Amino acid sequence: MSQSVRKRRGSGRTTLHDVAELASVSAMTVSRYFNNKDSVGSDMQERIRAAIEQTGYVRNVFAGSLASARGRSIGMVIPHISGGVYAETIQAVTDTLRPFGYQLLLASSNYSTEEEEAAVRAFIGWAPAAIILTGQKRSRKTTELLANAHIPVVETWAHKARPQHIQVGFSNPAVGRDSTRYLYERGYRRIVFVHPQRPDDVGANDRASGYEAAMRELDLTPVTFRPKSEVLLDAGMEAFQTLTSGRKPAEAIIFPNDNLAAGALLHGLRQKIEIPQTCAVMGFGDLSIADKLVPSLTTVRPPRYEMGKIAALRVIELLRALEEDMPTDTIERDTLLSYEIVQRESA
Amino acid sequence: MSQSVRKRRGSGRTTLHDVAELASVSAMTVSRYFNNKDSVGSDMQERIRAAIEQTGYVRNVFAGSLASARGRSIGMVIPHISGGVYAETIQAVTDTLRPFGYQLLLASSNYSTEEEEAAVRAFIGWAPAAIILTGQKRSRKTTELLANAHIPVVETWAHKARPQHIQVGFSNPAVGRDSTRYLYERGYRRIVFVHPQRPDDVGANDRASGYEAAMRELDLTPVTFRPKSEVLLDAGMEAFQTLTSGRKPAEAIIFPNDNLAAGALLHGLRQKIEIPQTCAVMGFGDLSIADKLVPSLTTVRPPRYEMGKIAALRVIELLRALEEDMPTDTIERDTLLSYEIVQRESA
DNA sequence: CTGTTAGCGCTTTCAC
DNA sequence: GTGAAAGCGCTAACAG
Numbered sequence: 001m002s003q004s005v006r007k008r009r010g011s012g013r014t015t016l017h018d019v020a021e022l023a024s025v026s027a028m029t030v031s032r033y034f035n036n037k038d039s040v041g042s043d044m045q046e047r048i049r050a051a052i053e054q055t056g057y058v059r060n061v062f063a064g065s066l067a068s069a070r071g072r073s074i075g076m077v078i079p080h081i082s083g084g085v086y087a088e089t090i091q092a093v094t095d096t097l098r099p100f101g102y103q104l105l106l107a108s109s110n111y112s113t114e115e116e117e118a119a120v121r122a123f124i125g126w127a128p129a130a131i132i133l134t135g136q137k138r139s140r141k142t143t144e145l146l147a148n149a150h151i152p153v154v155e156t157w158a159h160k161a162r163p164q165h166i167q168v169g170f171s172n173p174a175v176g177r178d179s180t181r182y183l184y185e186r187g188y189r190r191i192v193f194v195h196p197q198r199p200d201d202v203g204a205n206d207r208a209s210g211y212e213a214a215m216r217e218l219d220l221t222p223v224t225f226r227p228k229s230e231v232l233l234d235a236g237m238e239a240f241q242t243l244t245s246g247r248k249p250a251e252a253i254i255f256p257n258d259n260l261a262a263g264a265l266l267h268g269l270r271q272k273i274e275i276p277q278t279c280a281v282m283g284f285g286d287l288s289i290a291d292k293l294v295p296s297l298t299t300v301r302p303p304r305y306e307m308g309k310i311a312a313l314r315v316i317e318l319l320r321a322l323e324e325d326m327p328t329d330t331i332e333r334d335t336l337l338s339y340e341i342v343q344r345e346s347a
Numbered sequence: 348m349s350q351s352v353r354k355r356r357g358s359g360r361t362t363l364h365d366v367a368e369l370a371s372v373s374a375m376t377v378s379r380y381f382n383n384k385d386s387v388g389s390d391m392q393e394r395i396r397a398a399i400e401q402t403g404y405v406r407n408v409f410a411g412s413l414a415s416a417r418g419r420s421i422g423m424v425i426p427h428i429s430g431g432v433y434a435e436t437i438q439a440v441t442d443t444l445r446p447f448g449y450q451l452l453l454a455s456s457n458y459s460t461e462e463e464e465a466a467v468r469a470f471i472g473w474a475p476a477a478i479i480l481t482g483q484k485r486s487r488k489t490t491e492l493l494a495n496a497h498i499p500v501v502e503t504w505a506h507k508a509r510p511q512h513i514q515v516g517f518s519n520p521a522v523g524r525d526s527t528r529y530l531y532e533r534g535y536r537r538i539v540f541v542h543p544q545r546p547d548d549v550g551a552n553d554r555a556s557g558y559e560a561a562m563r564e565l566d567l568t569p570v571t572f573r574p575k576s577e578v579l580l581d582a583g584m585e586a587f588q589t590l591t592s593g594r595k596p597a598e599a600i601i602f603p604n605d606n607l608a609a610g611a612l613l614h615g616l617r618q619k620i621e622i623p624q625t626c627a628v629m630g631f632g633d634l635s636i637a638d639k640l641v642p643s644l645t646t647v648r649p650p651r652y653e654m655g656k657i658a659a660l661r662v663i664e665l666l667r668a669l670e671e672d673m674p675t676d677t678i679e680r681d682t683l684l685s686y687e688i689v690q691r692e693s694a
Numbered sequence: 695c696t697g698t699t700a701g702c703g704c705t706t707t708c709a710c
Numbered sequence: 711g712t713g714a715a716a717g718c719g720c721t722a723a724c725a726g
Contacts, residue, residue, distance in 0.1 A: 012497065015719060026697050031721060041695065056495055061472040062413040063719030066702050071409075081437055087428045094455070103469060106453050108441070122450060124405040127360075148403055150359065233639045266639045269616070289636070292580045292613045362703060373713050378705060388711065410703035413718050 014055045023051040034059060061103075065127060074315060075105040075123035076132040077116055079201070085257065085285055085304070086134065089156065092308025093132065100316055102129065109136060111198040117142045124149050130315040132156060135169060137202055152318040156311040157302075158203050159336055166318070168311045168335040172203045175300050175339055176210025179254050179282055182341055184218055188252035188280055191215065194239045195226040196256040204256035207284065211254060223250075227260075236263020241271075244279045252280035252347060258287040258299055265293050265346060280347035295345035303337040310335055361402045370398040381406060408450075412474060421662060422452040422470035423479040424463055426548070432604070432632055432651070433481065436503065439655025440479065447663055449476065456483060458545040464489040471496050477662040479503060482516060484549050499665040503658040504649075505550050506683055513665070515658045515682040519550045522647050522686055523557025526601050526629055529688055531565055535599035535627055538562065541586045542573040543603040551603035554631065558601060570597075574607075583610020588618075591626045599627035599694060605634040605646055612640050612693060627694035642692035650684040657682055 020027040025044055032039045033048045040048070051057075065071050074097055078086045094104050105126060107119035117139045123131060130151050135158025143164065146153050152166065159169035176193070183191050193211040196204040208224060215222040225243055227235035236255060240263070243250040255261035261283030268275045275281055275295050283290060286301035314331065321328045367374040372391055379386045380395045387395070398404075412418050421444055425433045441451050452473055454466035464486045470478060477498050482505025490511070493500050499513065506516035523540070530538050540558040543551040555571060562569040572590055574582035583602060587610070590597040602608035608630030615622045622628055622642050630637060633648035661678065668675045 013495075013719095016721095017719080027719090028698080028721080029696060032696085035721090039695075044696090056491070058468060058471040058492075060413070060474065060719055062409040062418075062474060063702090064721070066407070066409040066413055066704085067719075067721040069702065069722095081434045084431055090428055091455075103452065103473065104454075105450065107451075108438075121405060125408040126450065127407065127409060144403070145405075148360075231635070233635060237639075262636065263639060266636075266641060269641045288578075288580060289609065292584075292610060294613060294616045294641075360703095364703080374704080375713060376711085379712085382705090386711075391712090407703055410718090411705070413720085414703075414705040416705095416718065 013060070014057045015060070016057075019048065019051045019055055019057050022055065023047040069127070071127035071129045072101060073103045073105045073126055073128045074130050074132060074312075075107070075120070075126065075128040077107050077109050077119045077123075077136075078134050079109055079111045079136060079198075081106075081108045084287055088304040089134075089308035089311075092305045093312045096309050096312035096316070111136065111200045113137050113139045113142070113200065117145070120145050129319055130154065132311050132315065133165075134158070135160065135167075135202060137200055138164075152315060152322070154311045154314050156307045158206065159334075163334060166314050166331075166333045168307055168314060168337065170302055170307075170337045170339045171210075172206030173210035173213070175284065175302075176207035176212075176254070177214040178210075178341060179207070179284075179300060180211045180214035180218070182343075183252045183254070183280060183282060183347060184214075184220075186280070186347065188347075189220060190223075190248065190251040191220065191254065192223045192225055192243050192250040192252070193254045194236075194243075194256060194260060195224055196260070197227060197230055197232075197235055201256065204284075207254075207256065232257075232259035233263035233266070236260035237267035238263075240264035240267050240273075240279070240281070244273060250279055252276070252282065254282045254284075256284060258283040258285040258290050258297060261297055261299065261346075262287075262289060262293060265295065265297060269294060276345070276347050282347045286342055290342070291344060293346075298344045298347035299342050301340045301342050303339065306337055310337070360407070361404045362407070363404075366395065366398045366402055366404045369402065370394040416474070418474035418476050419448060420450045420452045420473055420475045421477050421479060421659075422454070422467070422473065422475040424454050424456050424466045424470075424483075425481050426456055426458045426483060426545075428453075428455045431634055435651040436481075436655035436658075439652045440659045443656050443659035443663070458483065458547045460484050460486045460489070460547065464492070467492050476666055477501065479658050479662065480512075481505070482507065482514075482549055484547055485511075499662060499669070501658045501661050503654045505553065510681060513661050513678075513680045515654050515661060515684065517649055517654075517684045517686045518557075519553030520557035520560070522631065522649075523554035523559075523601070524561040525557075525688060526554070526631075526647060527558045527561035527565070529690075530599045530601070530627060530629060530694060531561075531567075533627070533694065535694075536567060537570075537595065537598040538567065538601065539570045539572055539590050539597040539599070540601045541583075541590075541603060541607060542571055543607070544574060544577055544579075544582055548603065551631075554601075554603065579604075579606035580610035580613070583607035583612075584614035585610075587611035587614050587620075587626070587628070591620060597626055599623070599629065601629045601631075603631060605630040605632040605637050605644060608644055608646065608693075609634075609636060609640060612642065612644060616641060623692070623694050629694045633689055637689070638691060640693075645691045645694035646689050648687045648689050650686065653684055657684070 016027045020030045109116035155167040212222040227238045229235040283299035286299045290297040363374045367377045456463035502514040506518045559569040574585045576582040630646035633646045637644040
C-alpha cells in the first residue's frame with residue numbers, strides 16, 4: 001500500500017471511522033446513529049453502541065458543524081455575570097437547551113455596546129445556530145453583524161415597541177408606571193426615582209420613563225437622582241442618605257434594582273431611619289434576599305426564569321422550522337410577559 | 348466551465364477565499380495574515396485588511412479548528428452560576444483569556460458529579476484547548492475523559508494535597524481551622540459548624556474537617572449542624588434559630604458560606620437576637636453584602652479573582668509551551684494562595 | 695436501511 | 711514572503 005508522502009498529525013483522537021470499523025459498519029451509519037438512533041437497524045445499533053462505549057468516542061463538533069454548515073451552539077450575551085439578576089435566565093436557557101444538544105456560548109457585555117459587539121463578532125465565527133440577546137442598546141455594527149449571520153436572533157428581558165427580532169420580555173415602562181402608581185395609592189407623593197450607575201442600562205432607563213409619565217399623569221413632579229458611587233450597595237446607601245436629608249426629603253424612593261434598594265435598607269437599619277415611616281423603599285428584581293431584609297423589600301418580580309425558557313423555546317421552534325423548511329410565520333414573534341409587584345414591608 | 352452535479356448548499360457566508368480573491372492574493376496569505384500579520388508583506392496587509400473590512404468577513408472557527416486540530420476555546424465547569432461566589436472567578440478567566448482569543452465554554456455542575464461529567468463530555472467534542480475545573484468531587488469516568496483528551500487541566504478553588512492536575516487554590520481545611528481559632532481567641536468556646544445543604548460541596552466539607560481538627564486541638568468538642576432547608580438564606584435562619592435555642596445554645600457559629608450567614612444575621616435582626624453578644628456569626632466568601640449587613644459580617648475572603656486570573660495564566664503558559672515544544676516542567680503546577688479573615692461586627 | 699463519494703473552509707506541508 | 715495541494719472528521723447528496 002503506497003502511503004502519501006504528505007503527512008498530517010491528526011488529533012490522535014478516536015474518530016467516527018474507528019468506531020465504524022470496530023462495529024463493522026460504514027461511517028455513515030454511525031453518523032446516522034448519532035443523529036437519529038432509529039434510522040439504523042437494531043442489530044447495528046447495538047454494535048455501534050458497544051463500539052462507542054469501548055472507544056470512549058466523542059463526536060468532533062467542528063467536523064460535524066463544518067460539514068453540515070450548522071452550529072451546535074447558541075450564543076447568549078448578558079449585561080453582567082454577577083449580580084444574580086440574569087443567573088436564573090441563563091439557567092433556564094441551559095435547562096431548556098440541554099435536551100436538544102446545544103452548547104451555550106456565554107458572553108457578558110458589561111452594559112457596554114462595544115463589548116456586546118465584540119461578543120457578537122466572536123460568536124459569529126462559531127456559527128451559532130441562534131443568538132439570544134438581552135435588551136441593551138445595540139451598535140449599528142452589531143445589527144449589521146446579526147443581519148449578515150442569517151440566523152435567528154431572540155431578544156429578551158426588555159420588550160420594545162418596535163422589535164427588530166423575536167422578543168420575549170416584559171415592559172419596563174409599565175413597571176416604572178405601576179411602581180409609581182402603587183406608591184401613590186399608598187399615599188406617597190414625593191416619589192423619587194433613582195437612576196442606575198450604568199447609563200446604558202436600557203431597562204432601568206425605560207422604567208424611569210414610565211415613572212416620569214406616571215408622575216405627570218398624577219400631577220406630580222418627577223424627581224430623579226443619580227448616585228456617584230459605582231458600587232451597587234454603596235450607591236443605594238448614597239441615594240437614600242441624600243434623598244432622606246435636606247429640606248424636602250423624599251417620601252418614597254424607587255430604586256432601579258434590588259441591590260441598590262438593599263443598600264438603602266441596610267443604611268436605614270444602621271442609621272435607625274424608619275422604613276417605610278420616614279421613607280418608603282421599592283426595588284426591582286425580587287432577588288432572593290428581598291424578603292429576608294429588615295424591613296422586607298417591596299419590589300417587582302420580573303419573569304426571570306420564564307423569559308429564558310421561552311426565549312430558548314422560540315429558538316428551538318425556529319431552528320426546527322428552518323430545518324424542515326416549514327413556514328416560520330406561525331411562530332410567535334412577540335411575547336409580552338407579565339411581572340408582579342411583590343408587596344412587603346418597605347413600601 | 349463544467350459544474351459538479353452534486354451540489355451542497357454551503358453556508359452562504361463570506362469565506363477566506365472570497366477575501367483572498369478580492370485582495371488578489373492567495374487564501375493562504377490571508378490565513379497567515381490572521382495568524383501573524385507581520386508574516387505577510389505590508390502592501391498585502393493593507394489590501395487584505397481592506398477586503399476583510401469590505402466583506403465583513405469573520406473566520407469560521409470550525410474549519411480552522413478542524414484543520415489545525417486545535418480548539419479555540421477553554422472549557423470551564425463551576426458548581427453553580429448564581430450565588431455570586433464564582434462570578435468574579437469567571438470574570439477573571441474571561442478577562443485574562445480575551446487578549447489571547449479564546450472563547451469560554453461555561454457549564455455548571457450544580458454541585459453534581461454526574462452533571463460535571465456530562466459537561467466535560469460535551470466539552471470534549473468542542474476540542475477545547477484546555478479545561479478549568481473547580482475543585483469538586485470527580486467521577487471516575489470524568490477523570491478518564493480528561494485523561495483521554497490529552498489537554499491541560501487546571502483545577503481551582505480547592506487546593507488538594509495530592510492534586511491530579513495543575514491547581515490554583517487555597518486550603519479549605521486551613522480556613523476551617525483558622526476560623527475556629529479566631530473565634531477561640533475571641534473567647535468563644537461552644538463553637539458550632541453548619542454544613543451546607545449540598546453534601547457534594549467539597550470545599551465546605553474540607554472546612555468542616557479543619558474545624559473539627561482545630562476543636563480537638565483546643566480540647567473542645569466539635570458540633571456540627573445540617574439544616575434541612577434547601578434555600579440558602581432559609582437554611583441559615585433555620586440553623587441560627589435551632590442553635591441559639593435549647594439548653595446549651597451555641598456561643599458562635601461558623602457558616603459554610605456568607606449566604607447562610609446572612610440568613611442568620613437577618614433572622615437575628617428580626618427576632619432581636621443580639622449578635623455577637625448572644626451568639627457570634629462567621630461566614631465564608633466575603634460577598635459584597637457582607638460588610639453592609641447589620642451587624643456587618645465577619646467572614647473569610649478567598650482570592651476569588653486571583654484564582655481565576657492565575658488559573659487562566661497557567662493555561663496560557665501551558666498552551667504556549669506545548670505549541671512551541673518547550674518543556675512544561677518550568678511551569679508552576681501547584682499554587683497555594685492565601686485567604687484573609689475579615690474582622691467585622693458579627694464575631 | 696445502508697453504503698459511496700464529494701466537499702464544508704480552513705491550515706499544514708511542501709515547493710518556490 | 712508567497713502559493714498549490716492535500717486533508718482535518720464529519721455529513722449532504724445520491725445510489726442501491
